[in-house]
Amino acid sequence: MGADPDTRTVLLDAPGPDLPQLRQKIEEFGDDTVVNTRIRDGKTLTSRANEAAIAPIREIALATIADRRGAASPDVPLDPSRAMWFEIGCRGGYRRPQLDTERSREQVRRQLVKLGLSPRFEEFSGPEQVYFFVRATLEQTEALINATDCVYECFLAPPDVRDWLMLEEPPIQEIRAFDLRPPAEEAPSVVVLDTGIATTHPLLRGAIRSAGSAVPGLDSPEDVYGHGTKMAGIALHSDVGAVVEAGSATASHWLQSVRILMAPGQGTASEENRHMWPRITEDAIKLAEEVDSFPRRRAFALAVTRPLEPVEPTLWSHALDQLAYGEGRGRLLCVSAGNARDHRWLELAKDYPQLHLTEKIQDPAQAANVLTVGAYTSKTSIPPAPDYEEGRPIAPKGGISPYTTTGPQGSPWPIKPDVVLEGGNLLLAGKLPDNNVATLVTLTTGHRLLFNRPLSTIAMTSEATAHAARMAAAIWAVEPSLRPETVRGLIVHSASWTSTMMQQFRSLDDRLAACGYGVPDLAFARDCARDRATVIVEDEIPNALKEEVPKKKPPKRASTKLTEPKLVRKMKVFRLPVPDDIAGHTGTDVELRVTLSYFPEPNKFHRKVYHGLDLKWDMQGPQESEGEFLQRINELMRPMDDEGKRRKTSDTKSFPWKIGPQKRSRGTVQSDRWEGRAVYLAEPKLIAVYPVLGWWEQRKQLRECSMRFSLIVSITGPNIYSPIAAALAVQAVEV
Incomplete structure (x- = not known):
């Protein structure tokens, strides 16, 4: 076999x-x-x-259970007493006599009845095996195998099939008895701003820190629509099906929920109440902070959006920019990019993915200071059932989700979405799109527990936003001292485009608009926060500093002061001490990543948003001395010629970055990377962060204000970590 x-x-x-x-x-x-x-x-x-x-035969023996049982999923401990979904391959299939399949089906059914299990099970026919999906304990499954002569192999059902089966036949009693242990008191939290939450749900209850409502006249936090509860399940658990089968879990972070609407298009969510949305969002965020006075780190998840044509700043996006600025302290707001309009799904499917460039991100995802989250998908399998035989998933594995929207291109818009995360796939069956195929969406918690429907599904950019918020909480769980702008920077810093995205969008501008910086890697981001060859600088930079400088004209009186106060611009330059012995890795390919993240204070006028202070970064190139680099980025360090003008003495450049300074510098999170030989990184390199003046400069009382920023630099490559880690440090350079 x-x-x-x-x-x-x-x-x-x-x-x-x-x-x-x-x-x-x-x-x-x-x-x-x-x-x-x-x-x-x-x-x-x-x-x-x-x-x-x-001759090659060493032993002939009767096949044991171990010979037929596949490896367990590493995420699911094999508790012999807990029921799980198993995939059992038996004698049969469409290329063998029908009698083989019937006999196998009857044997399995008969043994299930003897074991006290329901004879109802799903099956799928392959060419030489028929597969039965059975929910049983490990002990019962072994007994079934021992009592039959038709079983070839037995595995835990794949997660997508397991979730489909679990949705079809939810384990009600096991979910009601689920043991969710709360996280540590000081753990971070994810705040879901949506339709509320099912506060008694066993998969959520133990981790709910607070639940409230910001809807005027509606104090109950309970979710009667379901969307908030769906988001909460993803915001708390990375794999809902796995924790259900495990029967217990310890939450790594808290959940907070603030209800900001009852249902889409109703009440405060109706178009006529659009003027209330900025205030309700602000009230919801402040309510979550006030009701839980512990000074914890919070990631806010907002997946409520509204189509906007053309994309432009609004009071709602302006409010989110202000809330993220947070009076200089910063808040991490994860905001959904919004979903492609459902009446265009069929049209978009026919010209996927290029036509998605016409479906633009929705209000308030255009806010510069938020982490805007689009969707991609890794889900391409369809349920092993006859109903889906004629269907095909629209998106290939690693491609953008058919549901996602894309960002505006060109100045002055920053790269949006910032990142993309799992958002599910769409099945096209004939001329009809199907958005509810269980293996193409994600299993999550449902709000209809009283109706024996404790599980539901979620997809689109709402799911992606919940994933992003959980990722932020996971980073804070590793290093709780990190600033919000740092965590946003780490998520973007860890992102990469899939090979499918590279094929789908050959144009860099199109790829940035559809995929942002790519798919974040949680392991990469957590390693950056802890033990990767990474520098994380958390600092601040002033708009200007007042210094005493010589007067242009010497005073006539000897007693008159020779200097006068003047506002002077400052940049910050850091030295990345890459050891010289990295040059020994001449043939080694490495990757250099640099990310700058900050939250500027916004100001809105004439449908434009101005920042109190903006920043840019640059790095010393591989064939550039420190002096040449400083002259290139700072005109005041260039020597004067005979005419009294400052001129560069050489024409040097930085690394050939993938995105480039012009495109990356439009946003408040600016990330770029370079790949090449390790020898080009030999010797210490300078990285500069310098101010770009904004509206603070026009207000006398604000000219000396300072703004926080985070700078993240990583170098990855084979055998690179050890020599770098030994010398890794950051030193400020006086400029």
Whole structure:
């Protein structure tokens, strides 16, 4: 039936216990008189009968359960007493006699009844095996295998199939008895701003820190629509199906919920109440902070959006920019990019993915200071059921989700969305799109627990936003001292485009508009916060500093002061001390990533948003001295010529970045990367952060205000970490 190359075990389906053909071949092999003679290259070669087939055999034995049972998923501990969904492959299939399938089905059904289990199960027919999906304990599954002669293999059902089956037949009693242990008191929290939350849900209850409502006249936090509860499940658990099967979990962070609407398009969410949305959002954020006075880190998740044509700043996006600025302290707001309009799904599917560039991000996702989250998908499998045989998923694995929207291109818009995360796929069956195929969406918590529907599904950019907020909380769980702008920077810093995205959008501008900086890697981001070869600088920079400078004209009186106060611009320059011995890795390919993240104070006028202070960064190039770099970025450090004008003495450049300074510098999170030989990074390199004046400069009382920023630099490559880690430090350079 098959061979396992790891164990070198071959599984045979024997018609009976006597094995007459195999016995005959073994006897012939053992008979010294039965030999084969052949001549090759003039030489006479002899071999025993059946030598190629029989000689390699070390042992013949009846197949055990271990021979047929596949490895368990590493995320699901195999508790022998807990029921889980198993995939059992049996004799049968559409290329074998129908009688084989019927006999296997009857054997499995009969044993399930004997074990006290429901005989109802799903099945899928392959060419030479028929697969049954059975919910049982490990002990029951082993008993079923022992009592039948038709089982070839047994695995835990794949997560997407498991979730489909769990949705079809939810384990009500197990969910009601679920044990969710709360996180540590000081743990971070994810604040879901949506339709509320089902406060009694067993998968959520133990981690709910607070639940409230910012809807005027409606104090109840309970979710009657369901969307907020769906987001909460993803915001808390990375795999809802896995924790349901495990039966218990310890939350890594808290949940907070603030209700900001009852249902889409109703009440405060209606178009006529659009003027209330900025205030309700502000009230909701402040309510979450006031009701839980502990000074914890919070990631806010907002997936409520409104189509906006053309994309432009609004009072709502302006309010989010102000809230993220947070009077200089910063807040991390994860905001959904918004979903493609459902009446265009079929049209978008026919010209996927290029037509998605016409579906633009929605209000308030255009806010510069928020982490705008679009959607991609890794889900392409369809349920093993006849109903889906004619359908096909629209997006390939690693491509943008059919539901996502894309950002505006060109100045003055920053790169939006910032990142993309899992948002599900769409099935096209004939001429009809199906957005509710269980294996193409994600299992999550549902609000209808009283109706025995504790599980539901979620997809689109709402799901992606919940993933992003959970990722932020996971980073804070590793390093709680990080600033909000740093965590936003780490999420973007860890993101990369998939190979599919590179193929879908050959144009860099199109790729940035559809995918942002790509898919974040939580492991990469957490390693950056802890033990990757990474520098994280959390600092602040002033708009200007008042210094005493010589007067342009010397005073006539000797007693008059020779200097006068003047506002002087300052930049900050850091030295990344890459050790010289990295040059020994001449042929080694490395990747250099640099990310700058900050929250400027916004000001809105004439449908434009102005920042109190903006920043840019630049880095010393591989063939550039420190002096040449400083002259390139700072005109005041250039020597004067005979005409009194400052001129550069050389024409040097930085690294050939993938995105480039012009495109990356439009946003308040600016990330770029370079790939090349390690030798080009040898010797310390300077990185500069410098101010770009904004509206603070026009207000006398604000000219000396300072703004916080975070700078993240990583170098990755084989055998690179050790020499860098030994010397890794950051030193400020006086400029």
